[in-house]
Amino acid sequence: xxxxxxxxxxxxxxxxxxxxxxxxxxxxxxxxxxxxxxxxxxxxxxxxxxxxxxxxxxxxxxxxxxxxxxxxxxxxxxxxxxxxxxxxxxxxxxxxxxxxxxxxxxxxxxxxxxxxxxxxxxxxxxxxxxxxxxxxxxxxxxxxxxxxxxxxxxxxxxxxxxxxxxxxxxxxxxxxxxxxxxxxxxxxxxxxxxxxxxxxxxxxxxxxxxxxxxxxxxxxxxxxxxxxxxxxxxxxxxxxxxxxxxxxxxxxxxxxxxxxxxxxxxxxxxxxxxxxxxxxxxxxxxxxxxxxxxxxxxxxxxxxxxxxxxxxxxxxxxxxxxxxxxxxxxxxxxxxxxxxxxxxxxxxxxxxxxxxxxxxxxxxxxxxxxxxxxxxxxxxxxxxxxxxxxxxxxxxxxxxxxxxxxxxxxxxxxxxxxxxxxxxxxxxxxxxxxxxxxxxxxxxxxxxxxxxxxxxxxx
Numbered sequence: 001x002x003x004x005x006x007x008x009x010x011x012x013x014x015x016x017x018x019x020x021x022x023x024x025x026x027x028x029x030x031x032x033x034x035x036x037x038x039x040x041x042x043x044x045x046x047x048x049x050x051x052x053x054x055x056x057x058x059x060x061x062x063x064x065x066x067x068x069x070x071x072x073x074x075x076x077x078x079x080x081x082x083x084x085x086x087x088x089x090x091x092x093x094x095x096x097x098x099x100x101x102x103x104x105x106x107x108x109x110x111x112x113x114x115x116x117x118x119x120x121x122x123x124x125x126x127x128x129x130x131x132x133x134x135x136x137x138x139x140x141x142x143x144x145x146x147x148x149x150x151x152x153x154x155x156x157x158x159x160x161x162x163x164x165x166x167x168x169x170x171x172x173x174x175x176x177x178x179x180x181x182x183x184x185x186x187x188x189x190x191x192x193x194x195x196x197x198x199x200x201x202x203x204x205x206x207x208x209x210x211x212x213x214x215x216x217x218x219x220x221x222x223x224x225x226x227x228x229x230x231x232x233x234x235x236x237x238x239x240x241x242x243x244x245x246x247x248x249x250x251x252x253x254x255x256x257x258x259x260x261x262x263x264x265x266x267x268x269x270x271x272x273x274x275x276x277x278x279x280x281x282x283x284x285x286x287x288x289x290x291x292x293x294x295x296x297x298x299x300x301x302x303x304x305x306x307x308x309x310x311x312x313x314x315x316x317x318x319x320x321x322x323x324x325x326x327x328x329x330x331x332x333x334x335x336x337x338x339x340x341x342x343x344x345x346x347x348x349x350x351x352x353x354x355x356x357x358x359x360x361x362x363x364x365x366x367x368x369x370x371x372x373x374x375x376x377x378x379x380x381x382x383x384x385x386x387x388x389x390x391x392x393x394x395x396x397x398x399x400x401x402x403x404x405x406x407x408x409x410x411x412x413x414x415x416x417x418x419x420x421x422x423x424x425x426x427x428x429x430x431x432x433x434x435x436x437x438x439x440x441x442x443x444x445x446x447x448x449x450x451x452x453x454x455x456x457x458x459x
Contacts, residue, residue, distance in 0.1 A: 005028055006024065008048065008065060009024045009027075010304050010425075011065060011069070011205065011208060012052065012053070014209035014213070015212040015221055016213050017052075017211050017216060023051055023052045026051040026052075027047065027051035027052050030047050030051055030406050031044070031047060034047070042059075045062045045063045046059045049061075049062055055234070055236075057217065061212075065208075067193075068196060068208055068212075069200070070212070090313055093286045093439055098121065098243075099158070102295050107389065110159060112124075114159050114162050116183070117180050117184060118176060118179070119186070120287055122186055125187050125190065126190055129187070129365060129402055132190075134153050134198070136163075138439075143195055147188070147192060147195065150191040150195065151191065151196065156188065157417065159184070160184055163184070165347065190321070196211050207208075217232050218236065218452075219448075219449055220233060221419070222303050222447060223303055223446070223447060225303060230303075231325050233257045234310060235316070236448055237310050237448060238311075238314045238451060240448065240455075241312075241314035243316040243337060244317075244455060256281065259281065260281055280368065286405070288319055289320065289412065290322075290323075291318050291321070291322045291323070291383070291384055292307075292321065292322075292378065292384070293322065293323070293327070293388065294331075294371065295308065295309060295325065295327070295389070296327060296328070296364075296388060296390065297327065297350070297356060297359075297391030298328045298362045298392075299360075300390060300392065301389055301419055304419040304446075305388050306347055307451075308445075309324070310343060312347075312386075322338075323335045324337075325375070326353065326358050328356055328357035328358075329356075329359050329362065329366055329367070330366070330367070330370070330374075331356065331367050331374075332356035333375075333405050334353060352420075362390075363387070363393065364396075364400055364431075365398035365400040365401075366398065366437075367400070368401075368407075369398070369400055369403060372403045376406060376410050379407065379410040384412055384415070385407055385408075385411045385415070386415050387414070387416045387417070388418060389418065390420050390430060391416070391425070391430050391431055392428075392430045393431050394429050399434055400435075401434040403435075404438035405438040408439065413458075414439050414441040415439065415454075416435060416443070417445040418442065418445065419444070419445060419446045420444070421444065421446070430437050441458065
């Protein structure tokens with residue numbers, strides 16, 4: 001077991017998770033303390049999470065890693081639940097013959113699978129996928145191609161067509177149809193997982209690290225996050241903000257405790273004939289700048305702006321004052337809106353606000369001109385301006401780059417956080433390179449890890 005823990009720790013490190021030597025030792029010692037009758041797989045997952053990852057999502061992450069690392073779940077392979085025996089007998093009744101093979105291919109009867117999909121019997125679908133012996137071409141690295149092949153092998157397409165026929169013929173209700181679509185989506189997710197497992201088996205340990213890194217909430221793209229990870233990433237952003245909220249600034253002031261300042265101590269000692277009766281100590285002084293946020297709320301970057309607003313308002317104790325402006329093609333100040341309620345509630349109901357989206361298409365030029373014309377007076381040399389958006393101006397001739405420098409000149413600093421990959425910053429209708437010269441700094445900020453780096457460097 002010790003060797004497995006060391007292997008898992010190495011993979012976790014390559015996946016972007018900091019695991020110290022002390023935490024590895026703690027994990028091994030805790031495993032050795034567990035009695036054999038308590039050492040089930042779920043206890044191990046939770047123990048590794050408690051000693052190495054220490055996150056609310058870590059146990060599931062470890063389970064996923066172990067399944068990829070050590071082959072499918074033995075409980076499914078052994079068929080302790082009996083679902084595969086049921087599938088086999090049902091397949092014969094459906095006309096599959098002695099082998100139990102039906103039209104769905106490789107032994108999965110269409111009728112049984114259709115019933116499982118309609119009833120959302122996830123255990124049965126999962127078991128069939130795991131026992132289906134899906135094959136993957138050793139040279140196949142394209143997930144979409146493999147997914148089509150797996151759908152054919154497992155009978156997904158035939159079941160989907162059967163569901164459509166039932167619905168068109170009125171044999172199932174709209175609610176049953178909706179439930180079936182959710183089941184088919186889950187089935188598809190199982191096939192994606194199976195592709196990743198087979199890729200890990202065919203390729204190297206480094207590939208496994210890359211797969212796990214893509215599932216690490218710190219590296220999931222803000223723009224691509226789905227519902228299953230949204231709440232997890234929201235809590236991770238809040239945790240990052242709370243850690244920073246208690247961090248002191250870089251400037252120092254005299255204090256009763258802290259680092260001794262030799263120069264000031266000697267200068268004070270001159271007043272007592274060179275005898276240092278009192279040592280001068282310095283402690284970090286909290287830095288509390290004003291923050292001015294300009295947030296693009298267009299559909300293409302709405303999730304990114306959501307996380308950035310959540311981050312800043314969770315961190316608000318670090319700032320003297322926060323002013324927020326939302327925009328798509330018009331500028332709307334939302335400072336009072338965020339003051340009146342909890343940030344989570346504010347973000348959930350932000351769609352009710354009107355006045356920042358008339359056409360549905362971003363117009364950075366219009367917004368920048370509006371801000372410089374009406375809001376330069378809110379800036380001072382203690383204000384840090386953050387523009388959050390992808391800089392896509394939708395081919396509008398007015399881009400605002402000629403007046404953007406006025407914002408920087410009236411503020412302490414102007415930073416632009418863009419969630420797009422840097423190679424796309426001067427591609428199509430993205431004109432980030434036009435805005436770069438007028439900014440103190442521009443940063444790619446596509447995930448939590450990049451947000452941490454920006455904060456460590458700037459804030």
